[in-house]
Amino acid sequence: MRIGIIGCGIAGQAAAIALARDGHDVTVFERFAEARPLGAGLLLQPSGQLALERLGVLDAAKRWGAPVQRLYGRTTGGRTVMDLRYAKLGKDVQGLGLHRAALFQALHDGVTASGAKVVLGFEVAKIKDMRAPHLIARDGRAEGPFDLVVDCAGAHDTLRKALDARQDDPVYPWGCLWAILPDRTGAFGQELRQVCEGAQIMIGILPVGRVPGAEAEGDHVALFWSLLHKQYGAQRTLGIDKLRARIEHYWPQAKPVLEELHDINQFTLATYRDVRMKNWRDKRVLVIGDAAHGTSPQLGQGANLALIDALTLASALRRNTDVEMALAAYEKMRRPHLRYYQTASRRVTPMFQSHKRMPGWFRDIFFGPMAKTPGIARIMRTTLAGVRKYPLGLWKLPD
Numbered sequence: 469m470r471i472g473i474i475g476c477g478i479a480g481q482a483a484a485i486a487l488a489r490d491g492h493d494v495t496v497f498e499r500f501a502e503a504r505p506l507g508a509g510l511l512l513q514p515s516g517q518l519a520l521e522r523l524g525v526l527d528a529a530k531r532w533g534a535p536v537q538r539l540y541g542r543t544t545g546g547r548t549v550m551d552l553r554y555a556k557l558g559k560d561v562q563g564l565g566l567h568r569a570a571l572f573q574a575l576h577d578g579v580t581a582s583g584a585k586v587v588l589g590f591e592v593a594k595i596k597d598m599r600a601p602h603l604i605a606r607d608g609r610a611e612g613p614f615d616l617v618v619d620c621a622g623a624h625d626t627l628r629k630a631l632d633a634r635q636d637d638p639v640y641p642w643g644c645l646w647a648i649l650p651d652r653t654g655a656f657g658q659e660l661r662q663v664c665e666g667a668q669i670m671i672g673i674l675p676v677g678r679v680p681g682a683e684a685e686g687d688h689v690a691l692f693w694s695l696l697h698k699q700y701g702a703q704r705t706l707g708i709d710k711l712r713a714r715i716e717h718y719w720p721q722a723k724p725v726l727e728e729l730h731d732i733n734q735f736t737l738a739t740y741r742d743v744r745m746k747n748w749r750d751k752r753v754l755v756i757g758d759a760a761h762g763t764s765p766q767l768g769q770g771a772n773l774a775l776i777d778a779l780t781l782a783s784a785l786r787r788n789t790d791v792e793m794a795l796a797a798y799e800k801m802r803r804p805h806l807r808y809y810q811t812a813s814r815r816v817t818p819m820f821q822s823h824k825r826m827p828g829w830f831r832d833i834f835f836g837p838m839a840k841t842p843g844i845a846r847i848m849r850t851t852l853a854g855v856r857k858y859p860l861g862l863w864k865l866p867d
């Protein structure tokens with residue numbers, strides 16, 4: 469089958485590996501002239517690690533990444549709002565903190581080995597004819613027809629609008645500033661730590677291990693600072709010294725990492741959308757990854773879900789020779805898992821990022837005790853691990 473993939477991000481590369489390995493003739497079209505990773509550090513859950521293992525690139529990712537044993541969140545006043553340990557799910561269960569460039573490198577090597585082709589500098593402006601899809605580039609080049617086109621163009625994708633599917637993709641008013649910094653003291657390994665005050669202040673430090681091409685050798689962390697987009701200009705004007713002092717005011721123990729901040733340009737702004745699509749397919753075109761179901765990153769699931777989408781698509785195509793039937797089967801297989809995480813992300817996000825007081829209070833009062841109540845604690849841990857499905861029960865990766 470001739471398959472065109474739009475976007476050489478996490479979903480696009482994973483789909484290329486899985487589909488080329490099954491013998492399909494796969495070409496990935498990426499808008500940038502150089503394939504490069506976008507965005508902050510990532511926490512890969514056990515579900516995403518299993519997907520990477522199936523893609524044959526987990527060991528390569530692990531050589532860069534850092535193990536994460538626990539998620540620990542507290543208020544600035546010291547009240548525990550989250551304390552989830554992976555080990556309670558099994559002896560060797562853990563998260564994997566990764567710099568995006570490391571995941572990108574591992575997947576990119578996998579794409580090269582799979583025989584899939586990558587065309588750079590091809591920004592798809594239009595998908596023409598859903599029954600025999602062609603890709604039309606912004607500069608007028610055309611490719612196709614394909615037996616199947618997979619749109620993996622990320623949360624801010626505009627191509628999905630061409631599908632005959634009810635959809636909406638509002639941008640969250642809150643985003644975050646993030647920076648990758650060396651962890652020279654080694655004090656921030658093993659745990660994703662968060663400090664919050666209400667739902668207006670949230671700071672996170674995630675260990676991401678070694679960073680390809682970084683000046684400093686050794687382990688690094690991703691630092692996250694929550695903010696309203698409209699405050700972005702004001703934060704930049706404030707300058708790095710004042711911003712660093714602000715963060716240190718809320719989290720004095722973060723000083724060893726904060727001392728690595730010297731320039732406001734070390735921070736990048738991340739924005740997120742809540743992408744909702746009634747269905748993800750139209751004839752021979754399928755949308756996967758953030759383009760289909762982008763969420764806020766509060767639950768740390770987006771990359772994991774994108775990897776699983778890719779493997780599930782390959783599985784559906786192995787079971788059905790007819791493309792449209794395969795895409796219908798894909799939707800059926802993915803819906804319970806994706807519905808759970810989209811709904812959960814929507815519910816949890818205001819508890820960490822909102823101008824309202826109630827959601828933050830709710831989190832401060834209930835999350836700590838909930839994490840100590842056996843049945844509920846298990847739901848919280850399995851939610852974190854990426855293995856729950858809607859309405860109830862545990863999700864399993866298809867063969």
Ligand SMILES: Cc1cc2nc3c(=O)[nH]c(=O)nc-3n(C[C@H](O)[C@H](O)[C@H](O)COP(=O)(O)OP(=O)(O)OC[C@H]3O[C@@H](n4cnc5c(N)ncnc54)[C@H](O)[C@@H]3O)c2cc1C
Pocket residue numbers: 474475476477478479480497498499500506507508509510511512513590591592593620621622623625644646738739740756757758759765768769770771772773774
């Ligand atoms: C601050 C932050 C923290 C996060 N933390 C986590 C985490 O801890 N764990 C986790 O699992 N997830 C996390 N995520 C979510 C994760 O980054 C996304 O879910 C993941 O990147 C989605 O992958 P994707 O391939 O669908 O999209 P992307 O990674 O966005 O890739 C899209 C690709 O398509 C290309 N493209 C776009 N338009 C076109 C076009 N028209 N033509 C050709 N190419 C195009 C882009 O250049 C890009 O290469 C986080 C996100 C943010 C913003």
